[in-house]
Amino acid sequence: MAPIDMKAHSCQHCQRLVIDLADSRRRLRDLGLERRGGQDRVLFDVTIGDICVADADGCSFCTWLLDAEGEVHGRPLRSTLEARGGHTGMEGSLLMADRSPLGRIFRLTYFWLWDPASKTVVADIKCDFEVYADPDDPASPSVLTRPIESSPASAAGFARLRSWLQECRANHDECRKIASLGLVSGAAQPTNAPARLIRIDSVRGDHVMRLVTTDSLEIVPEFVALSYCWGGDQRLKCSTSTLASFMTEIPLAQLPPTLRDAVLVCGEAGFDYLWVDALCIIQDDVTDQTIEIAKMPYVYGGAVFTIAASRCSSVEQPFLATRSFGLATPPAFTLPYRCEDGAMGGVTLVKMGPAPEPIDSRGWTFQERLLSPRTIEYGTWQTRWICQESNWRMDITDGWKRDADSSPLRQDTIQCLTFDDDDLRRMGPLELGRHFRSDWQYAVQCFTGRNLTMPRDRPLAISGIAARFASKVDVGDYVAGLWKPYMHSNLLWHIAPDRIVARPTAYQGPSWSWTAVNGPVTYLQIDWEIFTTPANIALDIISCHGELVDPHAPFGALRPNSARLKARGRLVPVREVRHASAEPDSPGARKLWQLGVDFPMLAGARHDDVFYDTTELDQDDAPAGDQMAGPATFLLQVVHGLCRDTWYCCGLVLRRVQSNGPGDDPAESPAFKRVGAFFFRETRMEETRIEGESETDWERRVDLQLDWFRDVAPTEIEIM
Numbered sequence: 001m002a003p004i005d006m007k008a009h010s011c012q013h014c015q016r017l018v019i020d021l022a023d024s025r026r027r028l029r030d031l032g033l034e035r036r037g038g039q040d041r042v043l044f045d046v047t048i049g050d051i052c053v054a055d056a057d058g059c060s061f062c063t064w065l066l067d068a069e070g071e072v073h074g075r076p077l078r079s080t081l082e083a084r085g086g087h088t089g090m091e092g093s094l095l096m097a098d099r100s101p102l103g104r105i106f107r108l109t110y111f112w113l114w115d116p117a118s119k120t121v122v123a124d125i126k127c128d129f130e131v132y133a134d135p136d137d138p139a140s141p142s143v144l145t146r147p148i149e150s151s152p153a154s155a156a157g158f159a160r161l162r163s164w165l166q167e168c169r170a171n172h173d174e175c176r177k178i179a180s181l182g183l184v185s186g187a188a189q190p191t192n193a194p195a196r197l198i199r200i201d202s203v204r205g206d207h208v209m210r211l212v213t214t215d216s217l218e219i220v221p222e223f224v225a226l227s228y229c230w231g232g233d234q235r236l237k238c239s240t241s242t243l244a245s246f247m248t249e250i251p252l253a254q255l256p257p258t259l260r261d262a263v264l265v266c267g268e269a270g271f272d273y274l275w276v277d278a279l280c281i282i283q284d285d286v287t288d289q290t291i292e293i294a295k296m297p298y299v300y301g302g303a304v305f306t307i308a309a310s311r312c313s314s315v316e317q318p319f320l321a322t323r324s325f326g327l328a329t330p331p332a333f334t335l336p337y338r339c340e341d342g343a344m345g346g347v348t349l350v351k352m353g354p355a356p357e358p359i360d361s362r363g364w365t366f367q368e369r370l371l372s373p374r375t376i377e378y379g380t381w382q383t384r385w386i387c388q389e390s391n392w393r394m395d396i397t398d399g400w401k402r403d404a405d406s407s408p409l410r411q412d413t414i415q416c417l418t419f420d421d422d423d424l425r426r427m428g429p430l431e432l433g434r435h436f437r438s439d440w441q442y443a444v445q446c447f448t449g450r451n452l453t454m455p456r457d458r459p460l461a462i463s464g465i466a467a468r469f470a471s472k473v474d475v476g477d478y479v480a481g482l483w484k485p486y487m488h489s490n491l492l493w494h495i496a497p498d499r500i501v502a503r504p505t506a507y508q509g510p511s512w513s514w515t516a517v518n519g520p521v522t523y524l525q526i527d528w529e530i531f532t533t534p535a536n537i538a539l540d541i542i543s544c545h546g547e548l549v550d551p552h553a554p555f556g557a558l559r560p561n562s563a564r565l566k567a568r569g570r571l572v573p574v575r576e577v578r579h580a581s582a583e584p585d586s587p588g589a590r591k592l593w594q595l596g597v598d599f600p601m602l603a604g605a606r607h608d609d610v611f612y613d614t615t616e617l618d619q620d621d622a623p624a625g626d627q628m629a630g631p632a633t634f635l636l637q638v639v640h641g642l643c644r645d646t647w648y649c650c651g652l653v654l655r656r657v658q659s660n661g662p663g664d665d666p667a668e669s670p671a672f673k674r675v676g677a678f679f680f681r682e683t684r685m686e687e688t689r690i691e692g693e694s695e696t697d698w699e700r701r702v703d704l705q706l707d708w709f710r711d712v713a714p715t716e717i718e719i720m
């Protein structure tokens with residue numbers, strides 16, 4: 001074990017800044033500053049005067065306190081003092097700190113100065129200090145974070161991996177349940193086994209590797225999978241030209257650093273077989289790619305564990321490399337800590353920002369993490385064990401920060417995939433539907449916020465998650481990222497308005513699917529109950545289908561222009577009105593009135609937004625003013641209704657297209673493509689109720705008043 005040297009400052013002045021929670025509680029109670037909710041504050045026995053003296057004497061912690069940016073008061077404390085000509089009038093102000101509301105991890109979030117005379121806060125500093133204790137320090141039982149381990153490849157690190165794995169396999173019921181979904185290892189010739197594995201032998205201390213086909217083995221052996229960022233094209237990969245030689249030997253000398261480290265971890269964990277996509281899938285054979293990608297749920301799900309090379313943005317980086325700050329060591333200060341039993345220890349405060357892991361920005365690695373029952377993550381600042389039960393266990397890192405830095409792109413579990421038969425029986429279809437819809441939409445949001453080198457991989461790189469959803473609950477058919485039983489809510493996606501990009505030139509999916517466009521997907525904020533009340537559903541979906549590129553990949557891509565959504569619904573023609581004075585903040589967002597929707601209730605409505613899916617509509621398609629020959633843009637209502645005092649009217653923005661495509665009968669239903677979604681939401685207000693009107697009558701009246709689609713006759717259309 002070799003912790004990184006944080007070069008933490010400490011001096012005689014710092015020795016007076018004792019973190020003493022028990023004493024703080026008592027003294028804060030006396031000052032009337034006790035806070036409810038069980039959070040701990042730290043009250044230091046130090047005034048602003050002491051801080052100024054220590055600063056002048058070279059205490060870098062007090063210097064940091066004076067120079068840090070305030071949050072509420074804005075400018076640093078030092079400039080406040082300079083403006084006042086010193087600390088006269090606030091001499092008695094005491095230094096305090098707020099600790100993180102999360103009890104198990106000790107963090108200091110704010111420092112502030114409290115003036116007991118005026119009973120006011122005279123300064124505040126948002127600090128977000130991570131707090132750690134050395135393992136043998138008396139403070140260590142109450143401060144769970146340890147110093148950053150510099151060497152992920154230490155003998156102790158590998159021993160920890162073996163013990164995490166052993167404990168998980170032996171004692172974690174949830175993990176065994178999830179692992180059984182993989183159904184590969186130990187089985188004789190299952191069709192879902194990966195076609196090839198890398199066999200690793202040790203010959204006189206050196207690794208010797210070759211590809212083996214799983215159908216040449218009696219049973220599928222236990223294997224380890226790797227999840228990593230390619231970071232561009234791979235110099236070593238399996239192809240039709242290298243396959244034969246890889247079956248004899250994979251040249252170790254040419255192995256890029258990430259893969260070399262994976263071989264080492266695999267061996268240290270005691271396994272002889274490794275699965276790496278670049279080496280186990282024939283990269284220039286489309287059929288092999290399609291078939292093997294469709295097996296991802298079984299590859300990552302069936303691996304004993306997955307190695308996540310999270311800290312590396314490219315295969316050319318070694319994830320077992322020594323961790324260090326280089327020259328940019330963050331500010332760190334060691335302060336005394338008095339334990340509950342009175343023993344004196346010490347803790348170190350470190351000012352570190354969040355460290356998003358490179359792997360969390362990549363599209364393919366999203367499902368690799370979620371499909372894996374067990375993951376050993378080699379992160380920027382810690383090695384972490386992730387399994388179904390790691391959420392409520394403490395000893396899951398090599399020391400540094402038990403919890404991962406939160407990120408909207410990171411998701412370690414999907415709740416509805418852990419439901420067992422008892423859970424499913426207990427939940428009715430409505431509750432299951434609610435879980436299913438929200439879990440799927442959340443997964444889509446995380447996934448689409450990430451980057452794909454090949455945007456056309458969008459439907460593929462989440463296909464493993466889709467397969468897992470389909471295996472878990474009876475959800476009927478899946479089409480291009482949408483689920484038929486939840487079609488109405490699944491259709492109401494949109495792209496974050498400031499992140500829309502041009503429509504891809506290569507086909508990625510039908511226009512009504514988020515797979516068709518790029519940019520991060522989000523969903524209109526509509527109460528789930530709107531969708532579960534049949535009267536609210538305005539769009540009658542007649543059929544929805546597409547031809548798969550390959551039947552081996554039922555959750556994979558669709559053939560170009562093969563998908564159709566046939567529906568019966570109400571269409572309102574609109575045209576965009578350009579108002580120079582009212583340009584929206586971003587090209588992807590408009591207001592309904594900017595589409596010329598002439599409806600009195602829209603004036604002053606809280607939400608009347610139109611979200612475009614791509615940028616080109618703005619440049620090429622948007623007709624100006626009245627010069628348009630006829631309206632080509634329409635709003636299609638999908639849902640409308642009242643729920644919890646909020647009235648919703650939401651749907652799609654469609655454009656007419658010339659023909660239904662080759663082979664289609666032009667006399668059939670008119671064809672459209674989706675270009676966006678609209679969202680109208682208004683809160684029902686008490687004052688609109690007429691005296692003597694019953695609640696039901698009132699609801700009906702408001703509903704009629706707000707529904708500008710009411711007088712439109714439904715028509716049958718096709719969306720391509």
Ligand SMILES: [Zn+2]
Nearest residue numbers: 011014059060
């Ligand atoms: Zn000091």
Ligand SMILES: [Zn+2]
Nearest residue numbers: 168172175387
């Ligand atoms: Zn486990």
